[in-house]
Amino acid sequence: MRVSIDHAPTLARGHNEPAEWEVLNALIGRIYDSVLHPECxxxxxxRITGALCPLSWEAAFILWESTAPPQARFVAASGLAAGVQEIYSAVYAGNHPWSRKLMRYGNGSVVDSNDIMTREEFSESAFFRNFLAPWGIDRMVCVMLDRRGNERLGLMLPGPGDRDVETLKRGLRVLAPHIQRAMRISDRVATLELAAGAARAATDFAPFAIFSLDDQLNILSANSRAAGYEEAGFIRLAQDRFAFAHPASQKKLIDLVKSPNPAGLAFQALAASGAECPVLVARITQQSAQQIGGFSAGASLIVTIGSAPGETPVVEIDRVAQWFALTPAEARLAVGLAAGHSLQDYAAQRAVSLNAVRFLLKGIFRKTGAASQAKLVAMLARLPSSGGQ
Structure with missing residues (x-):
């Protein structure tokens, strides 16, 4: 099944070097465009099959494949009939003569299946008889692109073996390093985007504000909790610069910036209303700043500010943990229950299963002696204040 191609140039079948390079340069440009636009x-x-392949060679696909265990994952495909990818992945992945023999070739190799086994030998395989024969496919040219553990990444172009594929192989030898480089860049971009997205989601899910600042206290990034602390009067964010509203807190921050060595500090910041909020500040090196997912390169400080306004402060969690010898996770759950939150709320907030939360609750009951959530809440309500301990 041929995929239509708009005005795709075709590589000259005779020896016409200028025309060949014009076509190959156009394909190289398309390959690198696909790094920025993976959907392309x-x-x-x-376009590669239209420009390089002989008549009736209409399919091409890029896939990760492993023989131990047998598995396959298609990255891109063109010219495949409906259902072919699913059938191949479920039944034949890593489990036929071509895939087993191709695994031994190095990255960048352009391999003709006729060079690894005869067509007569291949025609006896169940893979040919039960899968490829209806399409008249008994030959494949492939480019080995990369290796990851037991998996190999390859560009595969199958078709009927009675056609001349020298033009195809000549073109693939030129394109191979560009496809290989483009796939590696695509993989790096996807990995970085995934890591950055996960980091952003994690910081936004945190129950406290998180800022990354440069050494001039300019805000490089902040999570979704940040605005609430400005509204509550703990911080000022004028012109994208960070400052504590409480002068003594701001002095602590400036002193840390001027410190010659990486360090950190913890203190209670004050709002104009007199409310307190726990603060943690870490001074970081430029080298480590670039490795912290979700934060911009150039960060000098990471600042976290307590719990969101209206939520139980971190210092209360620490007090409960010390009083009953609870783990931080157990104390966090106990304080959350005392604040009216449910087990389901805690599971959603911490991104853990409900069974894991119930396990924590059992530990809390054992250490506090409470026999129910209601008795636990009542017990926490009777705790003396931090000044009376």
């Missing part, structure tokens, strides 16, 4: 890889493969 299918069309790029269609």
């Amino acid at each position: 890889w299918n069309e790029t493969l269609a």
Whole structure:
């Protein structure tokens, strides 16, 4: 099944070097465009087959494949009939003569299946008889692109073996290093985007504000909790610069910035209303700043500010943990229950299963002697204040 290609140039079948390079340069440009636009890889493969492949060689696909255990994952595909990817992945992945023999070739190799086994030998395989024969496919040219553990990444172009594929192989030898480099860049970009997205989600899910600041206290990034602390009067965020409203707290921050060595501090910041809020500040090196997911390179300080306004302060959690010898997770759950939150609320907030929360609750009951959530809440309500301990 041929995928339509708009005005795709075709590589000259005779020896016409200028025309060949014009076509190959156009394909190289498409390959690198696909790094920035991964959804275009299918069309790029269609252009490669349209420009390089002989008649009736209409399919191309890029996949990760392993023989131990047998598995396959398609990255891009063009010209495949409906259901082919699913059938191959479920039944034949890593479990036929071509895939087993191709695993031994190095990255960058352009391999013709006729060079690893005869077509007559291949025609006796169940893979050919039960899967490829209806499409008249008994030959494949592939480019080995990368390796990850037991998996190999390859560009595969199958078709009928009675056609001349020298033009295809010549073109793939030129394109191979560019496809290989583009796939590695795509993988790095996807990994970085995933890590950054996970870090952003984690910081936004945190029950406290998180800021990354440069050494001039300019805000490089902040999570969704940050605005609440400005509204509550703990901080000022004028012109994207960070400052504590409480002068003594601001002095602590400035002193840390001027400190010659990486360090950290913890203190209680005050709002104009007199309310307190726990603060943790860490001074970090430029080298480590670049490795902290979700924060901009160039950060000098990471600042976390207590719990969100209206939630139980971190210092209360510490007090409960010390009083009953609870773990931090147990104390956090106990204080949350005392504040009216449910087990389901805690599970959602901490991104853990409800069974894990119930396990924590059992530990709390054992250490406090409470026999129910109601008795636990009543027990916490009778605790003396921190000044009376």
